[in-house]
Amino acid sequence: MKFLKYILIVVVVTWQGYAQSEDEKQIKAIYETALTQSKSYDWLNYLSNQIGGRLSGSIQAQQAVDYTKAQLDSMGLDKVWLQPVMVPKWVRGTPEFAYVETAPGITTNLPICALGGSVATPLQGIKANIIEVNGIKDLEVLGADKIKGKIVFFNKPMDPTLISTFESYSGCVGQRYAGAMEAVKYGAVGVIVRSMNLRLDDYPHTGSMGYGDLEVWERIPAAAISTKGAEFLSATLKLSPNANFYFKQSCKVYNDVESFNVIGEIKGSTYPDEIIVVGGHLDSWDLGDGSHDDGAGCVQSMDVLRLLKESGYTPKRTIRVVLFMNEENGLRGGKKYAEVAKNKKEKHVFALESDAGGFSPRGFSFDCSEGDFKKVKSWGPLFEPYLVHMLVKGYSGADIGPLKDDGIVLAGLRPDSQRYFDHHHSEYDTFEHVNKRELELGAAAMSSLVYLFDKYGVEKTK
Amino acid sequence: MKFLKYILIVVVVTWQGYAQSEDEKQIKAIYETALTQSKSYDWLNYLSNQIGGRLSGSIQAQQAVDYTKAQLDSMGLDKVWLQPVMVPKWVRGTPEFAYVETAPGITTNLPICALGGSVATPLQGIKANIIEVNGIKDLEVLGADKIKGKIVFFNKPMDPTLISTFESYSGCVGQRYAGAMEAVKYGAVGVIVRSMNLRLDDYPHTGSMGYGDLEVWERIPAAAISTKGAEFLSATLKLSPNANFYFKQSCKVYNDVESFNVIGEIKGSTYPDEIIVVGGHLDSWDLGDGSHDDGAGCVQSMDVLRLLKESGYTPKRTIRVVLFMNEENGLRGGKKYAEVAKNKKEKHVFALESDAGGFSPRGFSFDCSEGDFKKVKSWGPLFEPYLVHMLVKGYSGADIGPLKDDGIVLAGLRPDSQRYFDHHHSEYDTFEHVNKRELELGAAAMSSLVYLFDKYGVEKTK
Numbered sequence: 001m002k003f004l005k006y007i008l009i010v011v012v013v014t015w016q017g018y019a020q021s022e023d024e025k026q027i028k029a030i031y032e033t034a035l036t037q038s039k040s041y042d043w044l045n046y047l048s049n050q051i052g053g054r055l056s057g058s059i060q061a062q063q064a065v066d067y068t069k070a071q072l073d074s075m076g077l078d079k080v081w082l083q084p085v086m087v088p089k090w091v092r093g094t095p096e097f098a099y100v101e102t103a104p105g106i107t108t109n110l111p112i113c114a115l116g117g118s119v120a121t122p123l124q125g126i127k128a129n130i131i132e133v134n135g136i137k138d139l140e141v142l143g144a145d146k147i148k149g150k151i152v153f154f155n156k157p158m159d160p161t162l163i164s165t166f167e168s169y170s171g172c173v174g175q176r177y178a179g180a181m182e183a184v185k186y187g188a189v190g191v192i193v194r195s196m197n198l199r200l201d202d203y204p205h206t207g208s209m210g211y212g213d214l215e216v217w218e219r220i221p222a223a224a225i226s227t228k229g230a231e232f233l234s235a236t237l238k239l240s241p242n243a244n245f246y247f248k249q250s251c252k253v254y255n256d257v258e259s260f261n262v263i264g265e266i267k268g269s270t271y272p273d274e275i276i277v278v279g280g281h282l283d284s285w286d287l288g289d290g291s292h293d294d295g296a297g298c299v300q301s302m303d304v305l306r307l308l309k310e311s312g313y314t315p316k317r318t319i320r321v322v323l324f325m326n327e328e329n330g331l332r333g334g335k336k337y338a339e340v341a342k343n344k345k346e347k348h349v350f351a352l353e354s355d356a357g358g359f360s361p362r363g364f365s366f367d368c369s370e371g372d373f374k375k376v377k378s379w380g381p382l383f384e385p386y387l388v389h390m391l392v393k394g395y396s397g398a399d400i401g402p403l404k405d406d407g408i409v410l411a412g413l414r415p416d417s418q419r420y421f422d423h424h425h426s427e428y429d430t431f432e433h434v435n436k437r438e439l440e441l442g443a444a445a446m447s448s449l450v451y452l453f454d455k456y457g458v459e460k461t462k
Numbered sequence: 463m464k465f466l467k468y469i470l471i472v473v474v475v476t477w478q479g480y481a482q483s484e485d486e487k488q489i490k491a492i493y494e495t496a497l498t499q500s501k502s503y504d505w506l507n508y509l510s511n512q513i514g515g516r517l518s519g520s521i522q523a524q525q526a527v528d529y530t531k532a533q534l535d536s537m538g539l540d541k542v543w544l545q546p547v548m549v550p551k552w553v554r555g556t557p558e559f560a561y562v563e564t565a566p567g568i569t570t571n572l573p574i575c576a577l578g579g580s581v582a583t584p585l586q587g588i589k590a591n592i593i594e595v596n597g598i599k600d601l602e603v604l605g606a607d608k609i610k611g612k613i614v615f616f617n618k619p620m621d622p623t624l625i626s627t628f629e630s631y632s633g634c635v636g637q638r639y640a641g642a643m644e645a646v647k648y649g650a651v652g653v654i655v656r657s658m659n660l661r662l663d664d665y666p667h668t669g670s671m672g673y674g675d676l677e678v679w680e681r682i683p684a685a686a687i688s689t690k691g692a693e694f695l696s697a698t699l700k701l702s703p704n705a706n707f708y709f710k711q712s713c714k715v716y717n718d719v720e721s722f723n724v725i726g727e728i729k730g731s732t733y734p735d736e737i738i739v740v741g742g743h744l745d746s747w748d749l750g751d752g753s754h755d756d757g758a759g760c761v762q763s764m765d766v767l768r769l770l771k772e773s774g775y776t777p778k779r780t781i782r783v784v785l786f787m788n789e790e791n792g793l794r795g796g797k798k799y800a801e802v803a804k805n806k807k808e809k810h811v812f813a814l815e816s817d818a819g820g821f822s823p824r825g826f827s828f829d830c831s832e833g834d835f836k837k838v839k840s841w842g843p844l845f846e847p848y849l850v851h852m853l854v855k856g857y858s859g860a861d862i863g864p865l866k867d868d869g870i871v872l873a874g875l876r877p878d879s880q881r882y883f884d885h886h887h888s889e890y891d892t893f894e895h896v897n898k899r900e901l902e903l904g905a906a907a908m909s910s911l912v913y914l915f916d917k918y919g920v921e922k923t924k
Contacts, residue, residue: 032623160899161494163848198899360822360878362849386625387824389851416822416878418899437622437660437880 023382027448029311031386034303034444037310041436043071043299044358048289048431055286056326057089057257064282065260068298068323072264075306079267082260085336087326089257090117092286093250096223100130100233102240110229113204113287114249115176115193116329118222125248126151126190126221132237135175136182148187151245154179155194155230158421165417166356169196173207180222181212191222192245194230196421202226203426206285208329223247261333262323266305270316274457277320277351278304278450281327281399288429292420296358296434298323300443307447315454317349324399327355331398338402350453352411352446353397357423358434359415361445363390368409371459379452388445390414409458413446485844489910491773493848496765496906499772503898505533505761506820510751510893517748518788519551519719526744527722530760530785534726537768541729544722547798549788551719552579554748555712558685562592562695564702572691575666575749576711577638577655578791580684587710588613588652588683594699597637598644610649613707616641617656617692620883627879628818631658635669642684643674653684654707656692658883664688665888668747670791685709723795724785728767732778736919739782739813740766740912743789743861750891754882758820758896760785762905769909777916779811786861789817793860800864812915814873814908815859819885820901821877825852826911830871833921841914850907852876871920875908
């Protein structure tokens with residue numbers, strides 16, 4: 001008995017030792033390929049500088065579909081296709097304009113942009129008293145008496161003391177998304193939101209907002225001002241509580257239009273019916289060129305298939321890259337992909353999204369069973385030489401969220417988050433703020449994780 | 463016996479539990495203070511934008527001494543002083559100029575800068591055939607026959623496959639430092655080095671070089687060209703092996719001048735004779751404004767003393783900030799500080815340097831005994847919530863190096879290194895490339911480590 005146990009231990013240890021060193025070798029090959037032959041940066045250069053911002057339903061979004069499809073076509077994959085999906089078409093119109101007026105004719109302009117999905121102001125704009133609140137909960141305290149006929153200024157800042165800037169974002173993005181639909185209940189005529197940005201600067205940051213069940217004629221316009229603008233407006237209102245605020249925007253929602261998820265795959269050599277998805281979203285907001293959000297995630301995901309091939313690995317399972325359309329203002333691409341997968345009874349075992357910027361990768365967060373998470377944690381030492389330390393439970397990604405069921409592991413790349421909201425949804429999200437090596441290291445980390453899940457599979461559904 | 467052991471275990475576990483939670487609280491207070499009330503960014507703004515590049519012996523270096531001394535004076539420390547040190551004074555002179563000439567009159571200009579410490583070219587410049595080598599070892603292979611009378615072009619690139627860019631730097635900085643003294647042995651008349659930069663761009667990167675034992679009249683001028691320039695020159699030489707290279711520079715070494723280390727301290731409440739040093743170097747190269755190298759390290763080090771105070775901690779040991787002069791081209795400040803400490807028989811127990819850029823902190827590296835390193839590793843869980851994962855053995859910092867002896871723990875802050883050499887020693891090292899939060903997180907991590915060493919001390923000398 002004891003002797004058998006000894007033999008067993010020796011066999012297991014030896015096998016693990018062998019497997020480990022093969023994994024180390026493969027991951028090293030992936031990283032070396034990524035840092036010397038990656039295409040991520042060139043692809044991103046084209047998406048950002050030749051195409052630019054890719055709002056759903058825009059010509060640029062279509063150009064991005066055409067470009068990435070052509071690139072996938074050139075990669076020698078087993079299959080490349082477009083998956084049709086109807087998307088909302090919201091258009092910003094002419095540049096927005098705003099000022100605060102402390103006395104007749106005494107005005108200061110503020111950098112402003114309409115929130116995505118907002119209605120326009122009347123042609124001549126809106127001018128009204130403005131009242132500052134520190135988030136939605138303040139509306140009830142003030143009540144209709146103090147709000148009726150005014151513009152509401154939501155000025156809750158992101159919490160600087162949280163280490164993850166995404167947590168700070170979660171803590172105050174509610175005022176952007178729901179500010180208008182809540183303020184209108186108290187008779188507000190418009191809504192201004194402090195940009196979701198931890199830095200003080202002059203860029204207004206857009207992002208989606210919604211009107212809930214409001215009828216079209218009940219909707220009020222909503223816009224964001226820059227963080228410096230918000231500080232200035234707040235200080236002005238302390239000195240001149242009766243100041244007027246003026247803003248004008250001409251944005252408009254058109255009928256839905258057809259667009260596409262862009263998909264390519266390498267057929268699995270052993271388990272072709274088990275599908276691994278890696279993706280990002282191809283659409284972006286219109287103010288910058290969408291380099292960090294989420295051009296980076298798209299090109300990294302495309303590169304995962306290349307890097308696995310170029311580093312000499314033949315996947316056992318089917319590896320599919322999906323460039324989702326319309327994450328920003330509808331999530332239609334993510335929903336459509338999951339719907340089609342369900343109808344076709346496709347078996348998805350692992351999905352990985354990169355949608356947190358092209359910065360130095362710090363780790364991954366996982367939405368999965370305890371058994372799968374234990375397996376992931378056992379891979380920790382494989383990632384340590386590459387300074388990928390965070391393997392934690394948590395949020396994965398918006399586009400892959402609709403794939404969630406009992407049998408799938410969902411994961412999100414977690415890059416360093418400190419600079420992300422400096423850029424997010426603003427004119428400052430441009431190509432020159434992406435570092436080539438950081439982008440490539442993200443693609444390499446993603447490829448390594450996909451390699452491990454492809455090789456070892458996931459736990460069986462409980 | 464067994465009962466006593468049980469009691470002891472309970473006491474130890476309880477005490478550790480208590481101590482842990484007190485440490486957690488103090489470190490949380492440090493981080494919150496850093497992310498809301500840090501002065502690092504404002505100080506760096508002044509150093510970078512009001513003073514600028516601070517080459518040893520320059521007016522700007524003196525302005526930086528005056529400014530940081532005044533800031534320390536305003537902080538309510540127990541003692542602030544200047545420590546005199548003689549430093550080299552090398553001056554760049556008028557802007558350098560270079561071109562490659564493939565046929566008479568057919569020239570292309572290349573971005574160039576003199577290496578720190580180099581001699582000038584003759585007034586009219588140098589024009590000669592140029593021969594490319596892939597590092598110093600190639601010189602012997604080519605021999606004097608192929609080198610005599612020519613300019614040697616050292617074009618070994620930094621290895622992109624290493625994850626730590628500092629390792630890549632170590633692997634090829636030898637050609638910059640020693641290229642001229644080696645090439646002259648084979649009759650070279652000048653030396654051109656590819657900039658130490660992983661990115662392809664148009665910035666030449668300077669840095670120190672030496673002549674060893676060469677007499678003044680034996681010295682040949684040395685300069686760096688940008689990475690894009692190096693790629694262009696290399697391609698040109700493949701087509702036109704007999705191309706001439708021309709460069710002109712007017713740099714000069716003057717007599718040593720007096721400068722200062724800037725020092726401030728909080729006297730220890732319990733062990734005032736045990737000294738903890740935290741520091742960076744105040745001098746920088748002259749091409750940029752020295753924000754990452756090493757304005758960041760200076761302001762973070764100053765902030766450590768503030769953050770400990772503001773977060774309500776009273777140090778048991780003496781905490782001293784030292785802003786070292788002349789790290790870049792002489793290390794005179796670091797040597798002087800250690801010499802004075804030795805003469806005064808001061809007992810230094812811990813020294814921490816920040817000189818790897820103001821990027822997101824990833825960890826620390828330690829030059830210390832196994833016993834101290836074990837203690838450091840036990841603090842790992844305290845740093846994890848702040849995404850400081852790397853506590854490794856390794857290099858600490860140039861300025862604190864001369865303090866090394868058996869009893870001291872030396873440590874270096876390890877920020878994310880991917881972008882560092884994009885900026886290092888070039889015109890691209892400027893304030894706008896430092897992120898406020900990343901800088902503050904570095905100061906908070908440093909303060910937390912200083913807090914732990916202050917509270918728990920170091921192992922006794924073996």
